[in-house]
Amino acid sequence: MSREGFTGYTRGEARTPTARALHFANFGPFGAIARLPWSIILLIVGVGLTGVAMLFSVGWDPVAQAPSPDEADLWRDQITRLGVGFVLMICLALLPLGIWARFAWPAYAVVIVLLVMVDFFGVMGGGAARWLKVGPIILQPSEPAKLAVTMALASYYQRMMPTNGQSPPLLVHGGALLIMLVPAALVFKQPNLSTALALAASGAMIIFFAGIAMRWVAAAIGIGLLSVPAIYTFVLEPYQRERVDTLIAGITGEATNGLGESYQIEQAKIAIGAGGFSGRGYLQGIQSQQEYVPEQQTDFILTIIAEEFGFIGAVGLLAVFAFLFVWSFRVAARNKSWFGRLATIGATSTIAFFAIFNSGMVLGLLPVLGMPLPLISYGGTALITVMACFGLILSAHLHQDEKLSSRGLF
Template sequence: MAADRQRALHPHLGFRLALMAWSPSASAARPSERDFGATLGALPWGLVLLLVSVACIGTAALFSATYTNPQEAALPARHAVRFGMALVLLLVIGLVPIGVWLKAAWPAYFVTLAMLLGVELFGVSGGGAQRWLPLGPVNVQPSEFMKLALTLALARYYHNNLTNQSGRLFIHLPPLLMILVPAALIFKQPDFGTTLALFAAGGVLIYLAGLWYRVIAAVVIAALASAWPVYQFVLEPYQRERVDTFIAQLTGQAVNTLDDGYQIEQAKIAIGSGGMQGRGFMEGIQAQLDYIPEQHTDFILTVIAEEFGFLGATGLLMIWAVILVWGLIIAGRSVSVFGRFAAVGCVATVAFFILFNVAMVLGLVPVVGVPLPLVSYGGTVMFTTMACFGIIVSVHLGQKERLAAQGGI
């Protein structure tokens, strides 16, 4: 029965079958049976090296974007140091047996949820948002922890409850509640980007678990129907301005390029001026003259596109594509539902940031402050990203672990 539960996945998911085709037939030693040296040798070092390469590209782009500004000249070095720390975090998380993460999933979720409630009651404000919780001498951002905690909790829930009847709606109601509660708290901070990330990763896992297509269609219709009330009564004024600017640009209406539309217009100019091969490293006009606000964070891709052209920007995205597919292959090789769902959820979280950032830079979605993982300056998303890949590495090392269902839900 337990084995049947672990093998049960979305019955009409085509790419799931493609993933499982990668599953090796030969048995592998359990991590507990390996010595430490063998465990290190079993790490997916190719995946790690690809992550290092992305961080190196980000460091170089940051150097080009900031070296003319004395106030920002130290950012590339800080970015490199933070990545070194995040790389250690990845290895530490990855070397922890996957069964430990299964047991820790619910405590991690509820502790993080309590921290989000603490932000609501005792949070520290900054930049017009209340997202940080003071813990002694430091302020932490629980919404970042929730991205990973939610993935692990959903993976554990479906590990315990997934059956061949997974298409039944009632099975998916608790996961929906698990997503809605933290998403509402994070949206109120406000942090629209992280809210979307929770829905993206959580929605992928619910879909994987076998949610009927007609239910998905009903949810999409309900979301579209609620768009206007949300815009009118839920969004903050500055958020409505961003949506108005986005719609105006899509429909070809005139926008104030000195205000709301300035950032996107300058980003398009930078991307267009890069052409196919780019102007050359440290030769970007938009980057060197600081025409693009926040070019070292959310709009770092414009620096790469201007200096290395379409080929350079596409090359970076192709590296990310290989990394994400590698993560999906690891998910498909896991024999446990928890391993599969945890790895896919982590891939979905990182993929959301990449896709949304690219779409934002191109003007295809409103600007909501979503950075490009490992490339944009900022330690929060970097550590979240590397923690996600730490879980993926843990799934890789424990891919042959047949995890028993845990007590509770």
Template structure:
């Protein structure tokens, strides 16, 4: 009997699916989203509008979507992986021609009732298709050059389209997610060492080229690098965002200034306080303890995902669960590094906390897949 036939015959039905749901994970996600609601209420000056109320509705929709995705057998998602990937690519191409422009970038498709960002959808789609690919591929072929080229093409194709929007932050996350999936699948370490060595050499060449006839970056791009390394060199210009963010982080201290008492956010010194820089609002108002508490909730989400993946005997389900967990980790790791000045500001939201529809809905779809793998694993 094939695994597919076994999965179909042993698929739980009805109420049993609800009982098999990973409820601790669902409760943790709701707790994280609840912190986001509080912060959005605070940055609006004690009002549910314009951010907290829409965010609550989006989370409710996302939670229902997660449950719907979870109820569908995991083998269905594996069989549909290439179709889902193709649709996501088509949506990225449509952005090129019909995309809505916002904040200097063309990243959204206006559907009337919402604005869809296909690059966000691709983050989870890439995990699904790579998990399906490595589930299909025999283990003895995983590190052979020919079979390494295929997943690289699956990764680089959407990255190229996303870079044209332009969206450097999402492009970096797609590359990182793809690399993690290949590593988890067992691709030989020599490939990663080669890529790292090439990247280090390229970065070195970029810096060495400055001021020469073969300069590899424009002067304004070098100025951006200078600002990242030393924000105080342009505190009122390119370094303004990160300078104000550090002030807010430092002023919170251990216990914070108090809920709705953050001066940086209330006086509008803090840019993008409801989206990319919402963690600095939390740190200013709730302090180090509040920031670590949120980080603790994020860690518990990862722990439950990893535990579910390790208990699952299906290769596709395990890779899918670990891939979604890795994507979730990259989201909050990059955002927190960004607002603390440890990474360039690339516009990555804080998962389930930052205001936004596409990112939240896609994450909940991802966790719906994790729940599906958990519910339908062989018992």
């Protein structure tokens, strides 16, 4: 990534044809690298490093005043994964959108096959079949599914978007719904509710941005709200129902017994609340250091940030996420192809869905589901998926003017 001899545009935002024509940064792979939005990439890596620092804190032994030997792997693992994810993100960012679009359907097909196989031959883990074991390789196809469904839907609309300047007919949106629902249903069956919801959410966002009539949007929201009691009664497992009950009790301020389902969320609230406005300080979070919050290295990592860095730290982190999403939406708006726009919307929605749902869940506003906080929670596959999504967004940014043919996509 040599920037030797680079004299001009730092963000690759050279948009006038004259500047583009003359500068070396506009040619070859070095040029593409130079045109990447490095300040945004720095922000993404910065959030990832915050996660590493928080994992270091989770593994801190407050008595020995040293890293606990048992938990030292946490941050070391994470920083390795962050490095791998970073390289992957940059590589994906350099891929032209045409290549993304061409691989959309093959990727979608492979993912569907893998998901079907998981449902039939999957390795059980935590009461659900989520993994496929192929020799020494363990695959979790629901993770690449997030990206594949986004690419497939974007590619689908790229092909089906009418050339006469009209919105696509309802039937086209129906097809999109089907493309989204098949993998979502397969993932839901594993069962992996959080990923199924993420697939549905990002798919819905793509259909929404593809221009489905507002009355259908309103109808969908209406039906969704009306079916909440039915879902609660017939679809949710008993343990999921209990989580919803706990949540409602927590929000309405009803007394909970502080054990079982409500223990985790109670302890999380205590950790966050005890952090106060400015926090207890790095490595000083008593609630967190003494292991009161279960799953603190994964889904509940926001609690240690809120305890050690307080309101300022937690809001600061949410603001950084918000900024990244707004920036991504702007990338979508500027892209010239429907594929680029909708793929960016899908990728952004996936990340945003996890960020919002995770924060809401940790803050006791949403039921507890296995939702990691993007870039920060401990765990390899989720981190790689998020970095790949950012790779797609960066690619859409880098290739915003790329003209895409609608042919050859099917």
